[in-house]
Amino acid sequence: MADNKVYRASTTAPVNIAVIKYWGKRDPKLNLPTNSSLSVTLSQSDLRTHTTASCSPSYPTSDSLLLNGSPQDVSGARTQACFRELRTLRQALEASKPSLPKLSTYPLKIVSENNFPTAAGLASSAAGFAALVRAIADLYELPATPTELSKIARQGSGSACRSLFGGYVGWDKGTAADGSDSVAYEVAPAAHWPAMRAVILVVSAAKKGVSSTTGMQTTVATSSLFPARANETVPRRMKEMETAVKAKDFETFARVTMKDSNSFHATCLDTEPPIFYLNDVSRAAIKVVEEVNKEAGKTVAAYTFDAGPNAVIYYLEESEKEVAGLFKAMLGEKEGWEGARGSKVEANKSALEVVEKEAGVAVAGLKEGVARVILTGVGEGPLKTEETLIDEKGEPVNTVTNGS
Amino acid sequence: MADNKVYRASTTAPVNIAVIKYWGKRDPKLNLPTNSSLSVTLSQSDLRTHTTASCSPSYPTSDSLLLNGSPQDVSGARTQACFRELRTLRQALEASKPSLPKLSTYPLKIVSENNFPTAAGLASSAAGFAALVRAIADLYELPATPTELSKIARQGSGSACRSLFGGYVGWDKGTAADGSDSVAYEVAPAAHWPAMRAVILVVSAAKKGVSSTTGMQTTVATSSLFPARANETVPRRMKEMETAVKAKDFETFARVTMKDSNSFHATCLDTEPPIFYLNDVSRAAIKVVEEVNKEAGKTVAAYTFDAGPNAVIYYLEESEKEVAGLFKAMLGEKEGWEGARGSKVEANKSALEVVEKEAGVAVAGLKEGVARVILTGVGEGPLKTEETLIDEKGEPVNTVTNGS
Numbered sequence: 001m002a003d004n005k006v007y008r009a010s011t012t013a014p015v016n017i018a019v020i021k022y023w024g025k026r027d028p029k030l031n032l033p034t035n036s037s038l039s040v041t042l043s044q045s046d047l048r049t050h051t052t053a054s055c056s057p058s059y060p061t062s063d064s065l066l067l068n069g070s071p072q073d074v075s076g077a078r079t080q081a082c083f084r085e086l087r088t089l090r091q092a093l094e095a096s097k098p099s100l101p102k103l104s105t106y107p108l109k110i111v112s113e114n115n116f117p118t119a120a121g122l123a124s125s126a127a128g129f130a131a132l133v134r135a136i137a138d139l140y141e142l143p144a145t146p147t148e149l150s151k152i153a154r155q156g157s158g159s160a161c162r163s164l165f166g167g168y169v170g171w172d173k174g175t176a177a178d179g180s181d182s183v184a185y186e187v188a189p190a191a192h193w194p195a196m197r198a199v200i201l202v203v204s205a206a207k208k209g210v211s212s213t214t215g216m217q218t219t220v221a222t223s224s225l226f227p228a229r230a231n232e233t234v235p236r237r238m239k240e241m242e243t244a245v246k247a248k249d250f251e252t253f254a255r256v257t258m259k260d261s262n263s264f265h266a267t268c269l270d271t272e273p274p275i276f277y278l279n280d281v282s283r284a285a286i287k288v289v290e291e292v293n294k295e296a297g298k299t300v301a302a303y304t305f306d307a308g309p310n311a312v313i314y315y316l317e318e319s320e321k322e323v324a325g326l327f328k329a330m331l332g333e334k335e336g337w338e339g340a341r342g343s344k345v346e347a348n349k350s351a352l353e354v355v356e357k358e359a360g361v362a363v364a365g366l367k368e369g370v371a372r373v374i375l376t377g378v379g380e381g382p383l384k385t386e387e388t389l390i391d392e393k394g395e396p397v398n399t400v401t402n403g404s
Numbered sequence: 405m406a407d408n409k410v411y412r413a414s415t416t417a418p419v420n421i422a423v424i425k426y427w428g429k430r431d432p433k434l435n436l437p438t439n440s441s442l443s444v445t446l447s448q449s450d451l452r453t454h455t456t457a458s459c460s461p462s463y464p465t466s467d468s469l470l471l472n473g474s475p476q477d478v479s480g481a482r483t484q485a486c487f488r489e490l491r492t493l494r495q496a497l498e499a500s501k502p503s504l505p506k507l508s509t510y511p512l513k514i515v516s517e518n519n520f521p522t523a524a525g526l527a528s529s530a531a532g533f534a535a536l537v538r539a540i541a542d543l544y545e546l547p548a549t550p551t552e553l554s555k556i557a558r559q560g561s562g563s564a565c566r567s568l569f570g571g572y573v574g575w576d577k578g579t580a581a582d583g584s585d586s587v588a589y590e591v592a593p594a595a596h597w598p599a600m601r602a603v604i605l606v607v608s609a610a611k612k613g614v615s616s617t618t619g620m621q622t623t624v625a626t627s628s629l630f631p632a633r634a635n636e637t638v639p640r641r642m643k644e645m646e647t648a649v650k651a652k653d654f655e656t657f658a659r660v661t662m663k664d665s666n667s668f669h670a671t672c673l674d675t676e677p678p679i680f681y682l683n684d685v686s687r688a689a690i691k692v693v694e695e696v697n698k699e700a701g702k703t704v705a706a707y708t709f710d711a712g713p714n715a716v717i718y719y720l721e722e723s724e725k726e727v728a729g730l731f732k733a734m735l736g737e738k739e740g741w742e743g744a745r746g747s748k749v750e751a752n753k754s755a756l757e758v759v760e761k762e763a764g765v766a767v768a769g770l771k772e773g774v775a776r777v778i779l780t781g782v783g784e785g786p787l788k789t790e791e792t793l794i795d796e797k798g799e800p801v802n803t804v805t806n807g808s
């Protein structure tokens with residue numbers, strides 16, 4: 001009788017938003033970056049990918065991946081690299097313990113769900129590859145550390161390596177040609193500085209014009225300012241940022257975050273042809289954050305932008321009134337305030353009045369251009385879960401109602 | 405009997421638009437730049453300042469300046485520096501020829517008029533200071549060359565030094581602490597490459613947020629990418645651009661022009677706090693130029709942006725159909741097509757159809773955001789004129805109807 005057992009493991013993995021940006025690959029195949037980067041892992045209560053990895057000798061011969069109910073192409077080099085590396089680790093384990101079932105020889109069936117819209121430009125590939133790698137590693141019962149797994153996730157999507165840790169996470173660019181030292185590491189756990197919060201302004205924008213993979217390689221090839229960023233600016237800022245995180249020094253954290261976002265977008269603009277991710281709505285968010293800080297008399301809020309127009313605004317819990325309260329007064333009509341975090345924020349109308357006086361055009365721009373807000377904060381790395389997306393017969397559990 | 409004679413001299417001076425941008429001063433008082441720059445002088449038929457300089461022992465004791473019918477403050481250090489340096493040269497002349505009238509001791513009365521709106525962000529200070537310096541130099545009958553006068557105009561407004569020449573003009577940053585070698589020079593006269601044209605899209609924008617003087621010094625002080633631009637990128641591009649102009653190589657001219665505009669705005673974005681001059685309308689202009697070049701299969705148009713959202717788009721006369729014709733089809737309803745240049749341009753509807761298919765959002769953005777167009781081309785340096793703005797009694801001639 002054939003072995004029909006379905007082996008399963010489930011995990012959730014977080015989104016991370018960099019405060020020192022990854023932009024530029026020195027090896028596109030291995031996703032080896034031209035500079036180190038540093039991110040904050042965001043809470044999985046607000047943004048996460050939930051993934052069940054399974055394998056069985058009874059499965060159809062080819063590996064498969066279902067994301068939010070839609071079958072995905074797994075033949076791409078990135079997904080294949082992750083499958084291959086994880087299988088290799090499992091094979092080694094099986095070779096050392098011959099009693100183990102030969103999971104490495106069985107087809108994989110993966111089911112994933114995001115609790116946020118995939119196309120909103122919210123680093124979904126980072127959470128997605130982190131969850132995929134973590135879930136398969138658990139399925140295979142690999143003894144690998146998060147840092148070892150980060151090398152594999154990196155090959156799926158560069159920034160995914162940082163989503164294998166919670167809290168404040170660095171990604172060392174490394175120097176080895178094989179990528180063996182280009183790994184993620186914990187700068188500080190979430191519990192070290194749990195007061196970090198973020199409000200994300202999701203801009204109602206057209207689709208990304210330039211994919212980040214193409215974009216960053218064009219920047220490396222054509223921007224005359226890029227080498228100064230990669231070789232001088234970022235190494236200096238990595239140190240400043242690690243020190244700021246360890247010291248819980250928000251003002252430095254914030255200043256470096258904003259400067260680094262602007263530096264990254266500056267090298268995009270210096271690309272031939274120029275790449276624009278910031279639009280007039282993004283500029284309005286920058287202006288409003290500047291006014292919030294001016295009004296507070298110190299830096300209580302920091303904007304950062306990935307390869308898209310959405311603003312991620314970091315602040316500390318103690319500044320909720322000045323930051324989240326202002327945005328609730330301004331954008332309270334938008335989607336996103338209904339959750340546990342949002343509903344407890346009190347709309348700060350007097351702050352809005354002040355900011356409107358100084359930056360009325362920017363406030364109007366945000367009211368018009370922001371589609372929804374997401375309230376979140378620093379959070380944990382991947383978590384094992386008993387909630388499975390694949391039943392014991394190997395069939396997807398139907399939990400998704402919208403296929404977005 | 406007192407000498408009541410009114411001495412007068414009149415000149416017109418052009419606007420120039422840089423293709424290698426001036427941004428950053430190594431000496432703010434003397435307007436000494438951190439990098440060299442290069443510009444195209446635009447035709448005075450389209451954009452010019454007309455200035456009459458006069459002096460008389462009969463004038464009230466203080467110097468005065470009337471611009472477009474409005475009295476201007478001449479007590480600022482910049483205007484004072486120009487007056488002082490020109491008087492010093494006149495004094496030397498008077499000392500060498502005692503028969504000359506002592507014009508250097510008489511109060512100056514200057515009357516200026518622009519044939520374009522001052523506040524449109526069209527480098528009016530460059531034309532203004534060039535005309536002021538040239539007119540006073542003529543009034544004083546100074547034997548100074550344009551290069552010598554450029555040192556004086558530079559102290560009024562940096563880029564004004566380039567408006568003392570026609571055609572293609574360099575401004576050497578120089579190295580001397582006193583600015584004696586920071587001068588403008590002719591790269592090629594207009595007659596060398598007379599086919600250069602420009603269409604300017606004047607964006608209906610709010611006022612400049614950050615003055616260029618403040619902005620450039622903040623960039624020098626805070627941008628980590630700026631040194632690479634000033635020390636490496638611009639010196640290389642100056643050579644490429646001079647070679648391109650001399651060889652009448654439009655494709656190189658255009659490519660370097662676009663890259664340098666983007667590099668300049670990139671360092672603005674990398675400033676703390678960031679400076680934004682480009683807005684969504686500017687980005688739309690960039691997109692449309694990219695489509696025009698794609699459609700043409702070669703680079704026939706080049707955008708460049710000064711410290712504001714207006715697009716200046718250079719092209720050659722032979723590409724009028726592809727460039728100006730497209731914009732006439734797109735923006736024919738706007739002001740600016742009624743003059744001799746504009747009325748002869750034929751609206752190129754089929755080009756517009758193609759661009760609308762590829763970049764419909766950008767075309768809509770320009771239709772909505774452009775207030776007027778200006779058609780112009782390469783032109784001559786300052787020209788003496790008999791048309792005076794001050795009558796023989798020293799009274800302003802009333803030619804201005806609007807005081808804009």
